[in-house]
Amino acid sequence: MNVPNTVILSPTRVAGALKCFRKHVLSEVLGQTPNDAHQPALDFGDMMHRAAGVFWLHGYDVAREYLIANFSTPFNEKHTPELAHKLLAVYASGAKLMPFGGDEWVIETLEQRLSCDVPFGTLTFQIDRLLRNTNTQQLALVDLKTASRTDARWERQWPRSLQMKLYSECVARHYGTPLSWLIIEGLDKTKGVLAYLSLPEVSAEKRAESWHAVEWVARHDSQLLDACRLPDGSIDADRLIDLALTQTPTNESECFTYGSQCDFLPLCDAEPSERIALLRAGYHYEQPKHLV
Ligand code: SF4
Numbered sequence: 001m002n003v004p005n006t007v008i009l010s011p012t013r014v015a016g017a018l019k020c021f022r023k024h025v026l027s028e029v030l031g032q033t034p035n036d037a038h039q040p041a042l043d044f045g046d047m048m049h050r051a052a053g054v055f056w057l058h059g060y061d062v063a064r065e066y067l068i069a070n071f072s073t074p075f076n077e078k079h080t081p082e083l084a085h086k087l088l089a090v091y092a093s094g095a096k097l098m099p100f101g102g103d104e105w106v107i108e109t110l111e112q113r114l115s116c117d118v119p120f121g122t123l124t125f126q127i128d129r130l131l132r133n134t135n136t137q138q139l140a141l142v143d144l145k146t147a148s149r150t151d152a153r154w155e156r157q158w159p160r161s162l163q164m165k166l167y168s169e170c171v172a173r174h175y176g177t178p179l180s181w182l183i184i185e186g187l188d189k190t191k192g193v194l195a196y197l198s199l200p201e202v203s204a205e206k207r208a209e210s211w212h213a214v215e216w217v218a219r220h221d222s223q224l225l226d227a228c229r230l231p232d233g234s235i236d237a238d239r240l241i242d243l244a245l246t247q248t249p250t251n252e253s254e255c256f257t258y259g260s261q262c263d264f265l266p267l268c269d270a271e272p273s274e275r276i277a278l279l280r281a282g283y284h285y286e287q288p289k290h291l292v
Contacts, residue, residue, distance in 0.1 A: 001030070001031065001237045001285045002031070002285070002287065003029065003030060003031075003235040003237045003240060004029075004235075005225065005229070005233055005234055005235050006121055006122070006225075007118075007120050007121025007122070007218045007221040007222050007225065008121060008122050008124065009118070009121060009122070009123050009124070009214060009217060009218060009221070010123065010124055010125050011123070011125055011162060011163040011166035011167060012125075012163060013028050013217075014123070014162065014166065014213055014214050014217050015161075015162045015163060016028065017217040017220075017221075018162075018213060018216075018217065019251060019254045020250060020251040020254040020262070021220065021248050021249045021250075021251075022244060022245075022248040022249065022250045022264070022268070023254065023262060023263075023264055024217075025221075025224065025240075025244040025248050026244050026245075026264050026267075027263070027264075027288065028288050029221060029224070029225075029240070029244075029288075030237070030240060030241060030244060030285070031285045031286050031287055031288045032264075032279065032283045032284075032285065033263070033283060033284055033285070033286040034263045034282060034283055035282055035283060035284055037263065038075075038076065040075035040076040040078065040079040041079065041146075041148075043075050043079070044075055044079035044083075044084070044146065044189075045145075045146040047067070047070070047071050047084060048084060048087060048088070048091075048144070048146050048187060049111075049128065049144055049146075050066070050070075050111075051063045051066055051067050051084065051088050051091075052088075052091060052095075052128070052144055053110055053111040053128070054066045055088070055091065055092060055095070056097075056107065056110055056129065057110060060088070060089075060092040063088055063092070064085065064088060067081065067084050067085060067088060071084055078189075083189065086192055087146075087187055087189065087192060090187070090192050090193065090194055091187060091194060094193075094194040095185070095194060096196075097129075097131065098131055098140060098142075098181075099142075099183060099185075099196040099198075100140075100181060100183065100196070100198050101133070101138075101140065101180075101181055102133075104133050104134045104135050104136075105131040105132065105133055105134070105140065106131065106132055106134055107129065107130070107131060107132075108130040108131055108132040108139065109127055109129075109130045110127075110128075110129055110130075111126065111127070111128065112126070112127050112130075113125070113126050113127075114126075114127055114170055114171070114174055116169075116170045116173050116174060118211075118214050118215055118218045119215055119218060119219070120215070120218040120219050120221070120222035121218040121221065121222060123166065123170060123214050123218075125166070125167065125170065127141065127167075127171075128141075128142060128143050128144045128185075129141070129142040129143075129144075130142075130171070131181075133180075136180075137177075138177075138180035138181070139171060139175060139177060139178075139179050139180060139181075140179065140180060140181035140182075140183060141167060141168075141171060141179055141181070141182050141183065142183045142184075142185050143164075143167065143182075143183070143184055143185065144185045144187065145184055145185070145186050145187070146187045146189055147186050147187070147188055147189065148188075148189055148190055149188060149190055149191075150186035150187075150188040150191075150193070150195040154186065155197055158184050158197060158199055159199050159200055162210055162213060164182055164184075164199060164202070165202050165206055165207055165209075165210035166210050166211075166214065167179075167182065168182060168202040168207050169202075169207040169208075169210055169211050172207065178201075178202075178204070178207075179201075179202075180201075181198060182198070182199040182201075182202065183196060183197065183198050183199070184196070184197040184199065224240065224243060224244075224248070225240070227239070227243060228240040228243065241276060241279060242276065245267060245272065245275040245276060245279065246272045246275070250268060255268070266278060266282065267279060
């Protein structure tokens with residue numbers, strides 16, 4: 001098991017840690033995954049992100065070839081290569097480099113990882129598309145989301161999203177200027193349409209507030225790692241598992257969300273003394289990979 005000895009966070013990880021800290025430690029720090037786990041929607045979203053990146057760099061034909069070469073087996077009955085090709089065609093015919101704010105925009109960076117230092121660790125995420133206005137030097141970030149529906153309810157979540165506030169703050173810190181545009185590009189898997197949403201500007205005060213959330217999670221992750229640190233600086237994974245399963249705070253209102261139960265419910269429902277054995281029998285380590 002490869003437990004990092006420093007704290008590495010992403011906006012999604014921070015949001016997850018604030019929902020249930022135990023789930024965050026088990027899945028994002030310890031990389032524990034149920035032996036029968038499937039993440040078809042996440043894997044499909046990753047695939048479409050990569051295909052969209054290829055599209056902006058090399059055009060539709062090369063993006064199509066990318067899908068043919070890398071996605072031949074369905075992730076499940078819904079997330080198939082046929083759907084991916086259909087959505088790529090929708091994307092190629094409807095996507096606009098900059099859907100709002102005029103034509104004078106060029107790609108500043110594409111599919112690039114941005115990292116910012118935080119007290120006790122690092123916050124990192126992958127930029128889908130960052131644009132720069134050639135006249136005004138303003139920056140616009142476009143974030144692609146694959147979604148089951150791009151309806152009014154889907155739209156409502158984004159202006160308050162911690163992930164979006166942290167994207168704004170990270171770009172402001174890295175480039176020394178706040179974002180002028182923060183745009184969600186929604187690829188609707190059900191209707192096969194592309195929707196664009198321009199978010200209101202995130203104030204400096206709200207960005208600072210979101211940064212406090214990162215620092216809070218980083219500090220608690222760091223305290224946990226320090227409690228398990230060996231003399232050579234590495235982490236005693238067995239000790240960390242024990243602490244995660246018995247001493248981290250839980251949030252029972254998060255055990256059932258989006259119509260499915262948390263992967264770790266059998267552990268939280270068991271007596272504390274039984275949990276390590278259940279973890280060893282039913283879960284395995286997988287490198288946590290969704291650092292968005
Ligand atoms: S089962 Fe509930 S309390 Fe336990 S880790 Fe999952 S969300 Fe948290």
